Structures are given as structure tokens and as C-alpha cells.
Amino acid sequence: MKEILSMDHVTFAYDSEEGNSRNAVENISFTVNDGEWIAIVGHNGSGKSTLAKLMIGLMFPKEGTIKVFLEELKDENLWDIRSQMGIVFQNPDNQFVGSTVQDDVAFALENNGVPFEEMVPRVHEALSQVKMDQFMNHEPHHLSGGQKQRVAIAGALALQPKLLILDEATSMLDPQGREEVIGVVGELRRQTGLTVISITHDLEEVLLADRVIVMNQGKMLRSGKPEEIFAHGDELESIGLDLPFAQRISRMLRKDGLNIKGEHMTEEELVNELWTSHFNK
Structure with a gap:
């Protein structure tokens, strides 16, 4: 299968106020293939959010190599690689810049120089994919939490990405909103074969993944199919995860x-x- 993203013995350390450094992630290696849904789980401080930042080039590893679309992630190619990614963060309100839903979805396309005549159908298609096309002229801040996150996903999909990264994208939603968003992502993946990396602490969400990576204290504790991971329920509970x-x-x-x-x-x-x-x- 075609490789979409890989980490090879990646270590990253944050500098402390005392001038020392601590490894937030240590010696992490894994590969994501085309069309897979990979869930990365762990409690707060486990290193999963650091992995998300490393994947999108907000930070670069102290040791090891990160490849995205078979290219090593560097300053020189960062923007080109990011243009092929869709990224949805925890709080959709922090991503909104447009006065209406369609303006917001179009924003990233404008930044990437997409011509207007191409932009309009892409915005409409992305909103239709997440079932928000009836809200094109609504103000984003007046939507429900689940609807806001669906608009954020539409903004990512309008870029026609090869890879969609969800960084705690459902953690601030109520159960109905969480179900809406995960349902949309699952359906999109079935329709388009989209590759998804979901960074989460919600183990219900993990059940939809092809493979799961469990992080603990900056290290990879386990990796495998959901049923293989949940067979170690006592271990998961011991590191602060709910079953x-x-x-x-x-x-x-x-x-x-x-x-x-x-x-x-x-x-x-x-x-x-x-x-x-x-x-x-």
C-alpha cells in the first residue's frame, strides 16, 4: 500500500524554564498507509498532541525523521505538504474567519490561489459532503457545536486533501455532536477512501479505526487493531483511559x-x- 505518513525513531523535547529538556515523545516509529484510519490515544500529557504538532510541521523532531507523502518534512517543503492536508482542531471557533459558512470554507482556497470559478463548486461540494449546504449563508458562531465542527471539516475537505488530521476534534462536543462529526468522517472515508489520523482520548471514537496507537508518558505503549488493544482493558484503565x-x-x-x-x-x-x-x- 502507498505510504502517506511515517515517523522513524522520532524524539522531541520541550525546553523547561530551568534550561533542561524533557522528552515529550521518545523513539516513536509507525507508518500510515493510503486509505487507513489511524487513531492515536492517550491521557493528557501522554504525547499524542505533540505528535499532532510534529505531523503538521508546527515543530520539528530533535531526533528521527518524519515523512509525509514520501517527502521528509522540512521548512523548505512545509507549505507544499500542508496544502495536501486537511486539519481540524479541538475548538472550531478558533478556525473561523469568514462572516458566513461559505466564506469560511472558501478562505483556505483563496489563500491557496484557487480561481473563483473553481472555488465555488468546491465550497458547495464540501458543504454538501458534511450535510451543511443548507447553512451556507449562516454565521458560523450561531451554529451548534456539532455543526461548527462539520463546517471546519468542510473547510478541510474543500482543499481536496490526501490526509485528514483530527486533533481532538470531538472533545468539546456533546454526545450528539460527537456522533454527528464521527459519522460524517466515517461516511466520507467510505465514499472517497480518505486517509484519516484521529488524535483523541475518546475510546468510542477509536472503535472506527483500522489501527490504534496507544501513547503513555511519551512512548508508544501498544499498537494494533481496536479489538487487540481493548483486550488489554486493565492496562488501559491503569494509564487513565476509559474503556x-x-x-x-x-x-x-x-x-x-x-x-x-x-x-x-x-x-x-x-x-x-x-x-x-x-x-x-
């Missing part, structure tokens, strides 16, 4: 003496077992 709701309920029922098989990742799986094994008799 998916269905898995927590499964464990509680098992402790109360109910014969629950395996670790259920989704509510549907748990309900099906409860119905077939315990109630449908």
Missing part, C-alpha cells in the same frame, strides 16, 4: 456473576449476547 461503554458494562455484569463471554466493544454486540444467551430462552 468503551459496552466493555465497561460487560465487565460489571461479569463481576456480578453473569456469564458474559469475551470483551464486547459495541452495545449491539452486548445486547445480542444478552438476548440470545440470557433472555431468549
